Each structure stands twice: as structure tokens, then as C-alpha cells.
Amino acid sequence: MSAGFKASVSVAGVGLRQYRRARAPLPERGVLVRAIVDACEDAGFDPADVDGFVAYGDDKNEPVRLMSDLGTKELCWSSQVWGGGGGGIAAAFGNAAAAIASGQAGAVIVFRTLVQDDSGRLSGAVMRHHLNDHILGAGLVSPAQLCALRAQRMFEHHRVPPSVAEQLVRASYYHGARNPNAVSYGKELDLDAYRSARWIAEPFRLFDCSRENDGAGALLMVSTERARDLRKKPVQLLGVAQGAGKGWGDLLENDDDYASAGFASVARRLWAQTGLTPADIDCAQLYENFSAQGIASLIDHGFCTYENVAEFVRFDNLIAPDGTLPINTAGGNFAEGFIHGIGMAVEAVRQLRGESANPVPNAKTCLLAGGPGAPTVSSAIFSNEVVS
Amino acid sequence: MSTDKHSAVRHTAGADGPYWQALAEDRLELPRCEGCGRWHWPAVFRCGECGSWTQHWHAVPAEGTIFSWTRSWHAFDGSEGIGVPYVSLIVELPQAGGRRLLGLLEGDAAALRIGARVRGRIAVTEIWGERIPSLRWNLVDGGAA
Numbered sequence: 001m002s003a004g005f006k007a008s009v010s011v012a013g014v015g016l017r018q019y020r021r022a023r024a025p026l027p028e029r030g031v032l033v034r035a036i037v038d039a040c041e042d043a044g045f046d047p048a049d050v051d052g053f054v055a056y057g058d059d060k061n062e063p064v065r066l067m068s069d070l071g072t073k074e075l076c077w078s079s080q081v082w083g084g085g086g087g088g089i090a091a092a093f094g095n096a097a098a099a100i101a102s103g104q105a106g107a108v109i110v111f112r113t114l115v116q117d118d119s120g121r122l123s124g125a126v127m128r129h130h131l132n133d134h135i136l137g138a139g140l141v142s143p144a145q146l147c148a149l150r151a152q153r154m155f156e157h158h159r160v161p162p163s164v165a166e167q168l169v170r171a172s173y174y175h176g177a178r179n180p181n182a183v184s185y186g187k188e189l190d191l192d193a194y195r196s197a198r199w200i201a202e203p204f205r206l207f208d209c210s211r212e213n214d215g216a217g218a219l220l221m222v223s224t225e226r227a228r229d230l231r232k233k234p235v236q237l238l239g240v241a242q243g244a245g246k247g248w249g250d251l252l253e254n255d256d257d258y259a260s261a262g263f264a265s266v267a268r269r270l271w272a273q274t275g276l277t278p279a280d281i282d283c284a285q286l287y288e289n290f291s292a293q294g295i296a297s298l299i300d301h302g303f304c305t306y307e308n309v310a311e312f313v314r315f316d317n318l319i320a321p322d323g324t325l326p327i328n329t330a331g332g333n334f335a336e337g338f339i340h341g342i343g344m345a346v347e348a349v350r351q352l353r354g355e356s357a358n359p360v361p362n363a364k365t366c367l368l369a370g371g372p373g374a375p376t377v378s379s380a381i382f383s384n385e386v387v388s
Numbered sequence: 389m390s391t392d393k394h395s396a397v398r399h400t401a402g403a404d405g406p407y408w409q410a411l412a413e414d415r416l417e418l419p420r421c422e423g424c425g426r427w428h429w430p431a432v433f434r435c436g437e438c439g440s441w442t443q444h445w446h447a448v449p450a451e452g453t454i455f456s457w458t459r460s461w462h463a464f465d466g467s468e469g470i471g472v473p474y475v476s477l478i479v480e481l482p483q484a485g486g487r488r489l490l491g492l493l494e495g496d497a498a499a500l501r502i503g504a505r506v507r508g509r510i511a512v513t514e515i516w517g518e519r520i521p522s523l524r525w526n527l528v529d530g531g532a533a
Contacts, residue, residue, distance in 0.1 A: 134430075137515070149457070149478060156501070253488055
């Protein structure tokens with residue numbers, strides 16, 4: 001595949017409606033329509049002119065059912081990324097870019113919706129997608145346990161110090177405590193509570209696990225040329241990659257690079273496509289379903305290695321405004337809230353517009369790394385410096 | 389829970405059908421490509437390496453080393469029939485090309501560690517009230533290196 005991302009597409013508007021788990025005021029479609037209209041108002045764009053939709057993670061809201069609420073004039077693109085987990089979040093932007101760049105649609109909403117009364121617990125839904133009798137027979141019934149197996153290998157065999165997980169969790173909570181829209185707003189992480197919290201599945205204790213929330217997020221994507229005429233400054237998609245390398249996938253725990261997060265081939269293509277390196281990334285929205293998987297994601301993307309991870313993954317290094325790589329600047333899945341990661345994509349855009357609660361001065365690039373450890377993963381890079 | 393393993397066979401038509409059939413008859417069998425000799429797990433219909441459609445199933449000793457493990461403490465929905473805490477294992481089988489199988493640890497867990505030798509037997513795990521044939525592993529010599 002030749003280097004270079006051929007599409008010139010940008011995010012023009014974002015909308016995020018988040019509620020406590022099982023507390024959404026409306027069923028899923030109602031919450032989603034609100035988020036889509038929010039994204040359109042953010043951009044100064046008529047919702048009736050949205051003609052495409054992309055979701056991921058087995059979202060239940062088929063776009064055709066939104067048409068009456070939105071006044072959709074014509075539905076031209078309707079797709080979803082395969083996979084039950086959050087691995088497809090960045091890939092969803094790739095689908096939208098493909099639709100726009102090929103002329104199949106002009107204004108595409110990327111979305112994810114979760115309302116427990118409609119779709120049940122997210123952890124259960126993710127597992128239903130991936131379960132089979134091989135893993136059930138070993139008592140493995142939740143994403144936490146499967147990610148714990150990879151984490152244990154990373155800590156015990158590859159000698160990654162477990163203390164780096166704490167640094168990552170602290171950074172997410174630091175940002176969440178300073179974000180008025182975060183579930184953990186105003187609440188610092190109590191380190192004693194973190195360290196003594198009940199075990200979920202070793203090596204994970206309670207605060208190593210993401211929470212779950214009700215809500216919906218929506219991002220409006222159009223061509224960069226069209227985005228220039230809208231209300232907000234465009235945030236351009238510089239590149240995006242999805243997939244799995246040979247030896248990674250849905251392999252009953254037989255993956256070659258087992259303790260990784262599965263991004264090796266995706267990261268290689270993303271860097272080649274954009275001509276960027278980890279040193280060019282100013283901040284990252286790093287999907288953390290579990291703490292160790294966030295660490296593995298950083299390693300896979302080349303920010304650090306098994307050997308030097310403790311030098312890079314330090315709390316001071318991961319927080320705004322002065323860290324080398326501020327991560328999860330709205331609080332991330334741990335502390336902002338978890339609508340299957342869509343809040344992280346919204347924060348990538350807000351950060352690059354200067355709208356974040358934890359601004360990173362002069363940030364020009366933001367990495368969005370999707371759900372680590374999933375059979376199919378994806379990553380994207382956004383920028384506020386429009387290049388074409 | 390050693391009685392009616394056969395009645396628990398739920399999958400016979402998939403690429404891994406012979407695995408379940410063998411477990412039900414108290415044997416561990418894994419597939420190896422007739423074309424290139426590669427052990428495939430998960431099972432395949434066609435070998436993506438050499439193109440052969442012929443996979444032969446071989447009896448494999450339930451012996452290997454722990455590749456990774458997790459001890460579950462949270463009573464996850466569906467696991468009530470096992471009862472927490474319990475240890476899930478990934479076991480690497482040197483006699484099947486290093487392919488890995490899953491299972492539960494039973495017996496003394498004091499020496500639980502990656503690399504420890506284990507020996508398995510075939511049992512039944514109850515999940516959401518369903519009885520699933522599966523492997524139970526014991527640390528060999530209490531996990532001595």
C-alpha cells in the first residue's frame with residue numbers, strides 16, 4: 001500500500017450527551033438524536049443535510065431509523081465497523097472518510113450510543129459478541145478476565161512494572177477531576193483506595209477497569225473544503241488505520257505477540273501514512289478499557305518499550321499542560337465516563353480546538369487509539385493544522 | 389462432575405467439531421495439517437499456509453506449561469457454578485507445536501506462575517447453567533521449577 005492518506009476530511013462538529021449508567025432520560029434513539037443535533041449545531045449545519053452514518057461496537061441504532069427525527073433528505077451511507085469492543089472507534093472515521101472522499105456521501109455522522117435499559121450492560125454485550133465454549137469452559141465470561149490474562153503476561157513475563165498502570169490511571173483521574181463534564185469531576189484519585197481496592201481479576205483491581213455510562217456521542221465529518229465554511233475551525237483527519245496483522249486476531253489466546261494490544265501493524269501503517277512519528281504527537285486519547293491495555297497501546301504505537309516503559313509512563317509526563325504526552329485530557333474512559341470510547345474522539349476534537357478543560361498549549365496533533373486487545377483495532381491522528 | 393460429558397457436546401459441525409467429540413470421549417485431540425505439518429489452533433477448514441484442506445486430528449497429552457493466568461475474584465454473571473475465587477489458565481502444549489489451550493486450575497495454587505508445568509484432565513464447567521466440557525489443570529510436583 002502506498003504511503004499517504006488520500007482523503008481530505010475534517011470533523012466539523014461534535015456532540016456528547018453523557019449520563020450515569022441506567023440514568024439516561026430517554027431511550028437510545030432519543031439520546032442519539034440529541035447528540036447528533038448537538039454536533040450539527042456545533043458546526044452550524046442543518047441535521048437534515050446529514051447523509052451518512054457510521055458506528056462501531058455493535059451499536060443497535062440503525063441509521064435509517066433516525067431519518068424522521070433528523071429530517072434526513074436522503075440516506076447515502078450507512079455502515080458499521082466489525083467487532084464487539086472498542087477496537088473499531090478510529091476505524092469508524094476511516095469509513096466516514098472513505099464515503100466522503102469517494103463521493104458516496106457528503107456529511108457523515110460517526111456515533112456510538114449506550115443506554116443500559118435498551119442494550120444491557122456493555123461488558124456483557126461485548127462478551128456476547130466474542131464468546132465461545134472454549135473460553136467459557138475456562139470460566140472466562142468478561143472482558144476484564146481476558147484482558148487480565150494479557151496483562152499478567154506483560155507484567156510477569158515481559159517484566160513491565162505494574163506500577164506504570166497506576167501512573168496511567170492517575171493521569172486519567174487528574175484530568176477528570178478538572179473536567180466539569182466528567183463523572184469524576186472534583187474527585188482526585190485516592191491512591192490508597194486504588195491500591196487496596198477489591199480484586200476483579202488479577203492483576204486488575206476495581207480502578208484498573210473502565211466504568212460504564214449511558215449516553216451518546218456524535219461527530220460530524222465533511223470534506224475539509226466544506227468544513228472551512230462552517231462555524232468551527234476544522235479538525236482534519238490526517239490518517240487512520242484499522243485491522244490485524246498475521247498472528248493476531250480471534251485466536252483463542254494464541255496470538256503471537258500475546259501481551260501486546262494488537263496495534264503493531266495498525267501503528268506501522270498509521271505512521272507510514274502520515275509521515276509522523278510518536279515524537280510528533282502532542283497529546284493522545286488512549287482508549288483504556290483496562291489500565292494495562294492502555295500501557296500496551298502506548299508500547300505498540302512506539303512511545304516506549306517493555307524495557308523503558310517506566311521512564312515514559314510517569315504521571316508528570318502524561319498530564320496537561322506540561323507533560324510530554326498528555327493523555328485522556330477529559331478524563332478518559334476511567335474518569336470522564338465511558339460510552340464505549342466515543343467521548344475520547346470528542347475530546348480529541350475539543351483539545352485541538354482549544355476547548356478542552358485541560359488544554360495542551362499549542363497542541364497540533366492528537367492520536368486517537370482505539371480499544372486495545374480487541375481482535376481488530378484501529379488508530380487515527382487528528383490535527384488542527386489543515387494541510388489540504 | 390464426571391458423568392455425562394457426552395450429553396454436553398454442543399458443537400460437532402464446526403472446524404473444531406472433532407475437538408468437542410474427543411473431549412466428550414475423554415480424549416484430548418488437536419488438528420495438524422497433512423500438507424505442511426503445522427498444528428492449527430483455533431481449528432481451520434483450510435490451511436492458510438499451504439492450502440491443504442486435510443487436517444488430521446491427533447491425540448495430544450494434556451501436558452504443558454502455564455503461558456498466562458488470572459484469578460477471578462469478582463463473581464461475574466454466569467460463573468456461579470464455578471464459584472470465586474478461581475484461576476483460569478492459558479497452557480502452552482509443547483507436543484502440539486506450542487499451541488495454547490485454556491482451562492481452570494485445580495489443586496494447590498501456591499506455586500502458580502508463568503512457566504510452571506501442568507498436567508490436565510477433562511472435566512465439565514458449568515456456565516450460565518450450561519455444562520461445557522473443558523480442561524482442569526494441576527501443577528506438576530506442586531509447581532517446582
